Amino acid sequence: MAEYEAVIGLEVHAELKTNSKIFCGCTTEFGGAPNTHVCPICLGMPGVLPVLNRNVVEYAIKAGLALNCEIAEFSKFDRKNYYYPDLPKNYQISQYDLPIAKNGYLEIEVDGQTKRIGITRLHMEEDAGKLIHQGDDIAEAEYSLVDYNRTGVPLIEIVSEPDLRSPVEARLYMEKLKAILQYCDVSDCKMQEGSLRCDANVSVRPKGSTEFGTKTEIKNLNSFKALQRALEYEIKRQIEILEDGGRIVQETRSWDESKGITITLRSKEEAHDYRYFPEPDLVPLVIDREWVERVRQTLPELPDARRRRLMEEYGLPAYDAMVITGSKALADYFDQCVEKFSDAKTVSNWIMGELLRLLNAHNLEVEDSPVKPEGLAELLALINKGTISGKIAKTVFEEMFETGKGAEEIVKEKGLVQITDEKVLAPIVDKVIEENPKSVEDYRNGKDRAFGFLVGQVMKATKGKANPQLVNKLLRERL
Ligand SMILES: Nc1ncnc2c1ncn2[C@@H]1O[C@H](COP(=O)(O)OP(=O)(O)OP(=O)(O)O)[C@@H](O)[C@H]1O
Ligand SMILES: [Mg+2]
Ligand SMILES: [Mg+2]
Numbered sequence: 001m002a003e004y005e006a007v008i009g010l011e012v013h014a015e016l017k018t019n020s021k022i023f024c025g026c027t028t029e030f031g032g033a034p035n036t037h038v039c040p041i042c043l044g045m046p047g048v049l050p051v052l053n054r055n056v057v058e059y060a061i062k063a064g065l066a067l068n069c070e071i072a073e074f075s076k077f078d079r080k081n082y083y084y085p086d087l088p089k090n091y092q093i094s095q096y097d098l099p100i101a102k103n104g105y106l107e108i109e110v111d112g113q114t115k116r117i118g119i120t121r122l123h124m125e126e127d128a129g130k131l132i133h134q135g136d137d138i139a140e141a142e143y144s145l146v147d148y149n150r151t152g153v154p155l156i157e158i159v160s161e162p163d164l165r166s167p168v169e170a171r172l173y174m175e176k177l178k179a180i181l182q183y184c185d186v187s188d189c190k191m192q193e194g195s196l197r198c199d200a201n202v203s204v205r206p207k208g209s210t211e212f213g214t215k216t217e218i219k220n221l222n223s224f225k226a227l228q229r230a231l232e233y234e235i236k237r238q239i240e241i242l243e244d245g246g247r248i249v250q251e252t253r254s255w256d257e258s259k260g261i262t263i264t265l266r267s268k269e270e271a272h273d274y275r276y277f278p279e280p281d282l283v284p285l286v287i288d289r290e291w292v293e294r295v296r297q298t299l300p301e302l303p304d305a306r307r308r309r310l311m312e313e314y315g316l317p318a319y320d321a322m323v324i325t326g327s328k329a330l331a332d333y334f335d336q337c338v339e340k341f342s343d344a345k346t347v348s349n350w351i352m353g354e355l356l357r358l359l360n361a362h363n364l365e366v367e368d369s370p371v372k373p374e375g376l377a378e379l380l381a382l383i384n385k386g387t388i389s390g391k392i393a394k395t396v397f398e399e400m401f402e403t404g405k406g407a408e409e410i411v412k413e414k415g416l417v418q419i420t421d422e423k424v425l426a427p428i429v430d431k432v433i434e435e436n437p438k439s440v441e442d443y444r445n446g447k448d449r450a451f452g453f454l455v456g457q458v459m460k461a462t463k464g465k466a467n468p469q470l471v472n473k474l475l476r477e478r479l
Contacts, residue, residue, distance in 0.1 A: 108173055118163050120161050199218065
């Protein structure tokens with residue numbers, strides 16, 4: 001079998017966090033009773049006129065700059081015409097040949113190497129409504145309901161160059177893009193709520209070939225994991241067809257999460273089917289350079305720069321720095337914790353270990369963590385002072401997470417203070433030695449494991465509260 005290489009390009013849609021919609025004053029708030037966040041403009045009634053929301057342009061410039069794009073001096077809106085019940089006007093106001101931003105890139109780390117992924121364009125457009133199919137299967141639904149609350153919510157679409165070469169690279173690109181948009185504070189980027197969406201275009205070609213194969217486009221990808229799995233499946237499917245002597249049909253396919261397969265949705269429209277033409281109800285957009293520079297000044301420290309800073313300023317390993325800067329909220333959590341407890345590596349270990357583990361288990365975002373950075377710092381200070389052992393600290397942390405109580409409060413309440421007093425510990429050690437003559441003999445005969453067992457017995461007798469160094473010392477003195 002020939003060796004194949006995948007070629008992948010992503011189209012990502014992000015809803016912008018503006019208060020109102022792109023061409024009218026309706027709220028962009030998620031949820032709400034169906035068809036309550038609507039007006040004659042976003043419903044496309046005859047005779048109404050769209051008015052461009054200035055903040056949408058500002059956010060698009062900001063995202064464009066963060067993605068190293070050129071910001072166009074002259075840009076315009078176009079109508080993309082298609083007929084579908086989620087689109088009341090039967091056209092979507094989008095940008096076609098003159099997008100607001102183009103020729104950018106972002107960088108991902110693949111196997112310890114930095115790889116630059118080109119960004120072809122970034123443009124503004126309005127979101128469509130939401131169809132709610134009654135039934136499990138789109139094809140078999142008896143009828144569909146439509147909610148126009150989302151109609152006219154501002155989007156940016158970010159189109160990558162076909163520079164990605166594997167499902168893992170695609171996921172890394174998507175994660176980095178999400179982080180950048182979140183750092184810039186232009187989008188919530190919640191894949192579950194659909195404020196960040198991704199279509200994946202993929203083709204395969206014999207390794208070494210310089211031409212691209214025919215691509216398919218995959219929709220309905222609701223998580224990073226779905227993106228990666230769908231691409232893995234689709235690449236395999238395409239290779240099998242080629243190996244059987246078949247051809248790939250250019251089409252749009254849908255990812256079926258429960259079955260783990262992609263299925264044909266529709267054969268792909270060509271751009272001319274949309275009959276793009278300039279939007280006559282909006283004047284072209286001329287963006288003066290001063291505005292661009294003003295927006296540039298508001299750019300925050302971006303993920304790559306922050307990652308480098310954590311490595312240089314705190315000496316964090318590359319891996320830690322990458323995980324922690326993967327989301328702005330996590331990086332902020334780290335910074336706030338380190339302000340109160342300066343041992344950065346310990347802070348990072350606790351964040352990557354216990355904090356992320358419990359957040360995952362409770363399906364919570366960092367922002368909603370019941371333990372705040374100051375709380376974690378308080379706990380770490382208790383370990384540092386020797387008040388509690390690292391092991392006890394883990395149970396205290398869980399308790400803090402579940403009850404919202406402070407570390408010192410829990411330690412006092414439960415009497416978890418570490419035993420560091422020789423006078424208290426010595427009799428317990430003596431008793432353990434007395435009760436385990438066999439282990440004592442084994443140890444004296446050179447079996448080191450027996451020592452560990454005796455330490456364990458002392459820890460057990462003290463419910464984990466004994467200071468481990470002291471236990472070691474007392475046992476060695478006696479054996
Ligand atoms: N042969 C190919 N194999 C894989 N990806 C490709 C190939 N050719 C183009 N791509 C990628 O496909 C994507 C095309 O997106 P673009 O928005 O330009 O077009 P579209 O999907 O036709 O438009 P629409 O917005 O209407 O869906 C880009 O990300 C590009 O990198
Ligand atoms: Mg597109
Ligand atoms: Mg597309």
